[in-house]
Structures are given as structure tokens and as C-alpha cells.
Amino acid sequence: MVDTSTAKQLVQAIIDNLEQPVPGRRPVHTIGVGVKGEFVASDVACTYCIAEHFNGKPVRVSVRFSNGLGGVNQHDGWSDVRGMATRFHISGERGSDLIATTLGEFFVRNVDDFFEFSKIAKREKYERRPWWRKVWDLLQLKIPPRNPYPDETKNVDEGALRYANRHRFAQLGIFQVGLIGAPESYARASYHAVHTFWVTAPDGVRRPVRFSWQPVAGVRNTDPKAVPRDRYLFDELRDRLQRWPARFMLMMTIGEEGDALDDPTKPWPGTRIRVVMGTLTLLKVSEDQEADGERISFNPNRLAPGIEVSNDPILEARLGAYEVSREMRGGCPFKWR
């Protein structure tokens, strides 16, 4: 079951690295918005997975989009990982969650890695690199680090880079964070659930899979050279949904023997069989943001029968860490399964 002491340490490690703690709020992915929608499975989804929300009947869905940064200061325009947590409301007031971010691969393999990462990747002073050091970078054919955003005085970039230089498994994730940018809209980014899950088909066959959401509107980031705006994503989404629903395709990639089943730092190649599992239609930004944006709490381990977790240690650790975090902020308990 949940190892509460490790879970507490994990949450504490995150809190310790915040600019200032935010009591009653999520320590990271603090800024978010709740959205209502509907999911309809594709005609083939039920042949791969017996979970209720893949049976083809429309399912009510709650989604929370978020900025990855911890803290109450909103910086929509900064380069940052974005979150898309989805709850499929299945019968009996139960739910099945799918937690995804714009980062394709995670940067640590397990809890021990995470603690080491937390020690190394502390928030440090972040200033514009002096011109003469940039010249030196250019002479070495390096790309100088970006200038800080207005108001940005500290971040974890230097520490994360030090960590990646010591651990090859972390390099892909951290490299991608560096390029991730800011989306023009929450509805114009792809979100990846990172971990491997096992889905069971009606004939009993179990398959290792990874899920991704792909926006029907297409992926589009803001211009990285422009001065970043701090607040636009919520309004953009509200305006967008008032005009027209936003849609996402749920894609499921099937792993093969030899693929990393328990390691979220390792990508699966694009050569794996990929199945369209359904379409999510976002209808409106929830009116009750306190309930649907704040108190709602997700857990990547809350899964409808027919979907199971893999042995991914990070996925397992999130089971407890999300619960500890929920309790600390008084999040809404949810019927487990």
C-alpha cells in the first residue's frame, strides 16, 4: 500500500524548493483551470481495452489544465511544462484518471533519483549572462542561455543541467524542458501520460501502452522572442470554448517486448503500433473553479477496471504523493475505484 513516509518526503522535497509555500494550494501545477467536457471512444477502443470509458458511450469528463511552476505567481508566457489532468466519470460516481503533461519523458527513473535531483536542482539565482561570457559560449559553438524573463530572479535550470550532465537517463527530459516554450492555448499542445499502463482487451489479452492527447487544433507555441505575457491562457480558453468546443484525440501506443515498461525516462519509438482511442470534446470552462479547478484531486493510479499500473516506480510513488498533497491542501477525497 501507500508508503506514507516516502510520500510525505516527496511532497516535502517539492515544497522545500518553492519560492514560498502556498498553503491550501497544490505545491506545483498551482495555477490551473477546470474544464468540462465529454469523451467518446473510437470504434476500435473497446477491442483493446474493457475499461468503461472505452465502450463507445459518451463519458462526462473533468479536465484541469495547469502551468507546471509551483507558486501563486502566474507566468503563462514563460517556457514551462503544462499539465492536463483528466477524469473520466464512469458509472457509480467513480472515476478513471489520466494525468499528462507536455513533457514527453520524465527526468528521473525512481524515488531515489528524485531525491537526488531535488538536492541538486535547487532554485538558484538566474541572471542575464554577461556579454563577454556569451561571446565565449559562441566561440565554443554553444548557444548562450536565454535571458531571464522580467521578474525572473531564480530558477532550477542550472541545477537541472548539472543533474543531466551526471545522468544520461535524465538528459532527454531535461533537454526537452529547455525547449518546451509556452503554448498559445491549453488546447494547442500535446500532452503525454509518460508512464506505461497495462490495458486488458475483451479476449483477456493484456498490452503495455502509453497514452497521449493530441490537439485537433494543432500544436502551436508563442513566439519565444516576444516579451512573455503573464496571463492569457485562462481567458483564451474561455473565449475559445464560447465560440467552439476544443477537441483532443486520445492516442494509445502499444509497447513491444524490449520497450521500457517501467522507466518513464525512456521514450518509445515512433515505430510502435498506435491506436486512436477516442475524442475528447471540451465544452466549457467550469463556473465553479473552486470545486473543479482547486479541490478536485487526481491520481494517476486511479484507474477504471481494465487499466492497470505498470511497475514504474515513479507511477507508484505518485500514488502516495498525490494523496499526501491532497490531504495537505484539503482536496476533495474521491471514491477510490
Added chain:
Amino acid sequence: MINLADLQGNILRGYTKKPHVRYLILEVVDRSAARLWLAASVSGRNGVPQITSGDWGENKPDTCFNIGLTYEGLCALGTPSASLKMFPNEFVEGMTARALKLGDVGASAPEKWPAPFNEPKRIHLIATIYAEKFEQLNEVQKRALPDEKAFRLLGTREGYNFPGDFVHFGYRDNITQPRFEGVHDPERYPDRQPRAPLGTVLLGHPTNLEGLMWRVPHPVALGHNGTFNAFRVLKQHVADFERYLDRAASYLLEHPQGYELLPRGEEEKIGKGPSRRAALREIVAANLCGRWRDGTPLALSADAPDPNVDLTDFDYVGVGDARCPHGAHIRRCNPRGGQIVQRIANNSRRLVRRGVPYGPPYNPDGPLYDPAKPYDGDEPERGLLGNFIGASLGAQFEAMSCDWLNLGLQDPRITGSNDPISGTNDPGTSWFDLPLKSGDTIRLHGLPEFVSTRGGAYTFLPSLKAIEYLGSPM
């Protein structure tokens, strides 16, 4: 006609009367001494065992002795670099470098091979002794290696042919070998397959791919009539195999279409008594292989083993196509004239196979295996010492391994699955389709890896002239 006296005997002969086999895995210690040894081996001078050629004349040899050289071995003997450059890439790189093509991954990965195969660069020469009696192996070995002047013995592997040509999974083996154009071969069974051109197995002759010739390393004396061998130490997990048959039988007992596979009342036809479970086990075993354990091909007799049918005179067309699983082991290795995706490759990837079991025979009723208890890792090491001989390792052995055994590219109905018996299977993803008379299939899942590679090497089997050439003073 080919001059059989110029070929090493093990290429075209099975040495079936000499059931004891020992492989000596050798490293060259001294180049000159090793060359003298090779020169002596051609005629059997100075006590060195004589290389057995393909022409035995009037007198059958008491024991047989043959050699294969790795690329490192050719280098160690001082083969001129102009000659070395003409050997094919796969041979130059060696078996361990080709692991991904051969499915040698996971438990079969070369990094996990025991000595002497953990140091592939040191393996220079593999000598093979075939004898009727066990003691003869020691006697010939003593003559071959009187001291460590020429070669150092890195290790040995030893096998023994079980009576009736049965091998560890309980199948009868050693049934089909290619018959060659221009080679008189009275021992073989009749066979519907076309005779293979000599270039299938010897360098310097036309191959099965029209107009194609493999490169023959120069000088002619070195390359001509030589061939290549993939020597493999293949560990067989017999307890796992038998237990899988149990599980599959249980599944089929419950399966709604199980009766199609075995109509009620027909259990005894299978030859395992009245037990339905025992009969279903045999049906699964037969389908995985493509032959009943007694050798009866499913292509000729899919419902039950039949001692009266021919063992090799069949093809995968018509009934033979429908009733032998497309993914069965023998069909994946050699699809014969059956429909395959790569039409041009029909009959082009054939191999001469020489295998001998090693390790103690398996006794399902003995103390080693109790179906009620999970396998606890105590199964003694046993398996097959296999030789897969062909003029092009790349076009034959590797082509068969990577596209046919382990990808199933030859038939869209099996693409994405591995060979059920020798493939790199993972129970989480493996599958195998059992064909039914109706045309439907029942899919089996959860096949583990039944065979793991525990060593091996690519060797060049030089002609007698080539051995003489390699043995000449530098």
C-alpha cells in the same frame, strides 16, 4: 561432379553412426606451430588427427575430425590482409556483433555467455571430433592437442545423439537436409523440394538466387569449396516447455472451439491414451513445431501422428498449407514452396543443419519435473549444439533468423510474432495461432523463451586445399 575429397566431410555428411561429438574451442598460441599442425592435419602426419574429407573411399574412418576457423583465427594464422578483406562482413564482425539480427538479446545476449564464449576474440579455431565410442573422443583430443605449442584449449562442448534422432523437446530431429545438384546422396529421404545448387553450401558455385555469386576469398585455394558455419550452443528449457504445454492444454480444454482441434472421442488417436489433456498437449507440441514428436509432418497428417506418411516429401500448398500453422518452427525455418511474401526467396535461404543434443535427457516422470511445482531453476543445463552451414551466413542463416524466425515477415498472418520454439519470446507479448479445420484459428499467448543462446561463433570451413594453403610455411 564435385570432388568430395576436397571438402570437409561434415558439410555433406551427417556422421550418423558416430553419436559422440566433442567441440574443442582453441586459441592459436604460436603461428608457425599452428600452421604446421594444419599442414599435418590434411594427411594425418605426426600424430595429428586427419581431417575427414567428404570422400571416404573404401574405408570408413573410425572417428571423424573437422575444423572451422573464425576471422580472428584466420588473422592469427597470418592470412594475408588482401585475402582477409574478401571475407563477408558478417563473418568478419563475428556472431556476437550480429546479436540483434540473431535475436541474441536478454538472457541470450553475448554478454551473458559463459566461458569460453565470453571472450569471442580469443576463439580462433573450433575442432570437432565425432566418434562411435566415448573413449575415442579423449584419444583423438590427446592426439590433436599433445601440448600447448600450437593451440591453447579454451573450452570444450560435448554432445551425444540420442537413439532415434530425438532431441530434448522430445521431437525427432535430423530429418530434412537439402539435397544438392551434382552430389549423389543415397541416404536421403525422397523430398519434393528442388535440389539445391551447390552454391547453397559451397563457395565458388552458382547459388539459388539466379545469376548471383558470393564472393570467393582469394587465392582460389583458400576460398573455393569453403563454406561458413554458424555454431550455436542453444540451451533448451525443457521443463518450461512441458509446463507451457500443460497450460496451453488447460486453456484449450476450456476453449469453446477446442473440440474443433480435437473432436471428442478422438483422444486416443493422438497416442497418449484416453486423456484429453494429454492429447491436447501433444497437439500443441505438434503445432508449435510443424511436426508431431515422432516426426510426422502436420502438412501431411494434421489430425494425428502417422508412422506411414513420408517425413519429408511434402509442401505447404493446398492441404499442407492449411493444416500446418504458418508460424510453426519448421515452416518458419524453411517455407519450402509455400506462399511467402518474398517470393524470390523461396528455397534461397536453405541450410545444412548438424545438431547434437547436450546435457542429460529429460524425464517428465522423474524427480526433475513436477507440474504441480513451479520451475525452481534447478533444471540442469541441456540443449543443442547446432551447426548451420551455408555458403553465405548473411543470405541464409541471418536472413532466416532476422526476417523469418524473429519477425515473421514471410507471412502477414504471423508478422509481429517470433518462432514459437526458438524465438526470442516474452510471455507478455508472444502469441501463436493454431489453425482449425474451419479456417479459424485459436490464438495461444504467453509463450516464454524456450531456447536461449549460450555461446557460438561464425566459422569458415575451409576445403582440404585451403587447409593445406593455410598450413604452408609463410
Added chain:
Amino acid sequence: MPSDEGVLDRLVDWVHTTDVFKCVASWTLVPYWARRTPVKPLPGGPHPSFQHGDNVQCMMNLIMPLKVKSPIGRAEAALAIAKNKDAIYAGLNNVGTVHFARFVIVGDNICMFSVYDGDFTNYIRDFIATIGEVFNEVVKLVEGGKKVIPCEKNVEAFIQWVHEHDLYQVPDTATDFLRDQEDLKGDRAVSPVDDDLTLLPRKLVLQLRANANISLGSGYRAYPGFSVAQVRKHLKLGW
């Protein structure tokens, strides 16, 4: 430390985005670093793998420089393909593992791009057997092609030659390209290591100096994981 942006700050931020800087750097910095930290060309073709998905829909990207670098040379190449249409279709159907094949003339190169199933050497070997003569006619127009034709008599050398003209396929994930460089150097260090991730741009520049033409990734697939024959069977086209 500077907190306000000065003229030099702005200048440096601007200068490295200019074409002049890139041009000068290409002539000075790139050769300098190529000498200081040499990079070997990476081999072409798909990354070796035993996994099924990786062994169907493989990409071949051949770029073969024509001997006669003029419209005449290009026309010769165009004719060599055009007059062999029947042979190419027959090869395609009999080898059975090719999804698409295209011949393209770019500059003074004849390019052959294809998507095939299975092992590369088997694919080329089977094609030598069926349409070796077409290969001979094309390859004889190409620099260095003479020594590997007729392909039927030089099977191993021909396959090797084709492999050497097949473009390096940069992995689909950026940092895996570093792993390829490490593999080539025999550097199999595991964590902790002492890498410098900020050198990735330079490593890429130097690799592109060693492999001037590359394939960006192994291709994007709409229905990955299926062979030609599987597609044909499911579409009821026969196989």
C-alpha cells in the same frame, strides 16, 4: 553583474542570429572545433534493432552523386529509370516488402528513397536477384559505381556500397544522437558521467560536417508497425 541591458549585451544577442556571424563561424570556428574534437561519420540506415516495429517500414535514403554533372548526366539517369518501369514493378511485387520507392534527382545526385520491411541486406539482395540489371544501369552512372557492378557478381560489395550511401538517420529523440556518437567511440559509461549537455549544438554541427546529408529521424508513420503484406491482406488486395 549587469542587470540593465547594455549596448554590448544587445549586440551579442543580436549578432549570433545574423547570417554574417553564421558564415564566419562556419569558416573559422567549425573547422577549429572539428580539429580539436574530431567526430567520425555515423553509419547510415535504420538503427539495428530486434524489435518488430523497428523492422517494418524501414527507411532507405540513398544519395548517389552522378558522374556527369550536367543536364545530360541527369537525363541519362532519368532514362535509366524510365525505361525499366516494368522491371521495377516486377521487382516490387516479387520481393514483396517495399511500401514505397521513389527516384528523385536533386542537384547532380540520383536519389532513391524507399520504405521497406525487414533486414536491409535481405532487401537489397532480393532486389539484386530480381532487378540487378536496373541497379547496374543506374549505378554505372554514379561516382564510384563501376567497381561494384555487375551487382550480381559483386553482391557483398554492392550491398556494402549501397549501405555506405544510405543516409545516417538522426534518432527521433534529440539526445539519442549523443548516444550514437558515444557508441561509435565505444563509450558505454553509465551514470554518473561527466557530460556537458550544452555542447549538444556543437556536437550536432560537427556531426553534420562529418555526415553532410542526413535523414532527420526515421520518418513519421501514419500506421506504424505493419508490413506491406499485412496492409495488403487487411485491405483484401492479396499478398
